[in-house]
Amino acid sequence: MSDFALELEDITVTFTSAHAPGQRYNAVADTTLRIRAGEFVSVVGPTGCGKSTLLNIAAGLLQPSAGAVTVFGQPLAGVNRRAGYMFQSDALMPWRSAIANVMVGLQYRGVPDDAARAQAQAWLERVGLAGFGDRYPHQLSGGMRKRTALAQVLALDPDIILMDEPFSALDVQTRQLMENEVLELWAAGGGQRARKAVLFITHDLDEAIAMSDRVVVLSAGPATRPIGEFEIDLPRPRDVAEVRAHPRFIELHSQVWAVLRDEVLKGYAQQLKKAA
């Protein structure tokens, strides 16, 4: 079996320009990104550079214009069924209670209702929402909705978790609590099974370093590609707030920032140009 949970090889993604339909736009160019089974990898890059596009490729929601995607050694065809996703915005169904939201994926897989309810309840407990199963999304705080979404993903026991800035809408304290919880759940693995591979998209360098085994830096678009890769050799378990004071964290931060800084400035200038 392949050592890699996910391999994106020589990926190029070409879009038709939204402003000028005749024009083609290379969002991502010749990008190779491999994630080992059980590895936590963050991808950082300036705004609009193509991070979500890469995640959508990994999820099988978008076909690359060139290149190949391999999941545990098998070419990916259609949606990536070994992966669970957590996006920036809530994907909870407002008309379903928290437990019913966690149950839905299990039911869709054919798990009988009673078993699905028991598994969903166990996951709600693991994410700290034991007594909140009957609440509807609008009755939950932002952090609780994120916990529900996390339970929803983990209940399906995916081998790969794809996260696209999942905590960016949360206040700093809630965000750090959630980051620590994700790390704990990830470190504990999926019950009998091995640790999950995580592809985590963020524009927050501190978050990327605090959480990951490896940080990949993307260039500003167009034709985004990886321009730096850093092994994060900080000890685990980590507390995302405390680890920021670690001398090695500070050292890694300045090394990654040295690569990222110019790209952020380029990305920012491009956003201004687009808005003009």
Ligand SMILES: Nc1ncnc2c1ncn2[C@@H]1O[C@H](COP(=O)(O)OP(=O)(O)OP(=O)(O)O)[C@@H](O)[C@H]1O
């Ligand atoms: N379906 C599409 N059609 C045309 N252009 C697209 C499409 N999806 C994304 N793009 C363009 O591709 C580029 C990369 O977008 P993407 O959303 O992947 O960037 P990002 O790094 O995730 O952005 P952000 O940091 O703002 O979340 C952007 O210029 C975007 O406008």
